[in-house]
């Protein structure tokens with residue numbers, strides 16, 4: 651069995667520029683990986699693609715993004731052999747943390763090794779873009795500026811060291827629904843350039859000051875409980891707070907470890923899924 655780690659991502663910024671003729675939105679966003687990861691096991695079989703997962707919210711057929719990754723590699727490179735993909739899910743599902751996309755990216759990287767394809771990260775990221783907008787970033791990991799519909803990746807410096815508290819309300823959010831309700835005319839845009847500068851300088855306070863997500867107000871309107879979690883996280887002492895991706899997960903950045911118990915325990919009072927993890931933000935080598 652070959653094991654590959656599939657880390658979650660958070661959005662430090664997410665800007666939506668305009669709607670495109672292909673119905674996707676042109677975006678500009680800065681993503682970084684956090685130390686909360688699914689573990690993907692890959693086992694060779696004679697033929698077929700099989701998904702094993704104990705999580706009842708995870709599809710075990712071609713709707714699974716890891717299945718789609720294996721299918722794409724098999725078709726593109728004419729592979730006859732099969733694979734059993736076991737997904738040990740740690741990343742909450744439909745959370746805005748790119749769980750499915752990261753599983754797909756890890757599957758691409760793992761199968762590259764299992765089937766000895768010798769593909770580069772760039773080639774794997776290009777394949778990943780066919781599966782979903784977040785998959786290319788997940789192939790590289792680390793910290794990056796993503797453009798286009800999310801698939802054009804430019805590496806950025808590793809953010810300053812800090813803790814990330816993640817809190818997911820019990821609702822799951824559909825990315826398509828949030829983009830669908832987005833109103834370009836009334837959008838609030840984060841300052842992407844300032845965030846890039848903050849990362850270049852390793853300036854934690856500037857990173858906190860420039861967190862911004864144009865989709866946040868859309869999800870907050872649809873699901874008021876997300877706004878409540880944001881308020882609570884601030885009240886309990888996070889340095890800065892933002893919704894990740896299309897939500898509903900809210901993350902808070904904290905530099906002082908001593909502050910974590912108060913925030914963590916305070917949120918656990920009305921939110922079952924709360925995690926305190928380190929920010930990774932650094933690229934890992936090929937699986």
Ligand SMILES: C[C@](O)(CO)[C@H](O)COP(=O)(O)OP(=O)(O)OC[C@H]1O[C@@H](n2ccc(N)nc2=O)[C@H](O)[C@@H]1O
Nearest residue numbers: 673674675677751782783784799800825826829895896
């Ligand atoms: C919200 C984010 O997670 C931020 O990282 C991504 O922008 C979404 O990435 P994703 O879940 O991989 O998205 P996809 O599976 O490619 O697309 C899901 C749906 O979201 C909408 N979508 C997605 C990306 C994008 N740039 N514009 C869009 O309008 C489209 O309606 C699409 O049908």
Ligand SMILES: Nc1ncnc2c1ncn2[C@@H]1O[C@H](COP(=O)(O)OP(=O)(O)OP(=O)(O)O)[C@@H](O)[C@H]1O
Nearest residue numbers: 714715743744745746747748749750751753784895
């Ligand atoms: N490997 C997978 N893990 C979890 N969900 C998956 C997977 N493959 C497909 N799905 C489906 O995708 C839906 C969205 O789940 P996912 O956890 O990827 O969302 P997300 O974190 O919001 O993604 P993103 O941030 O990329 O928009 C789920 O409801 C599930 O039906």
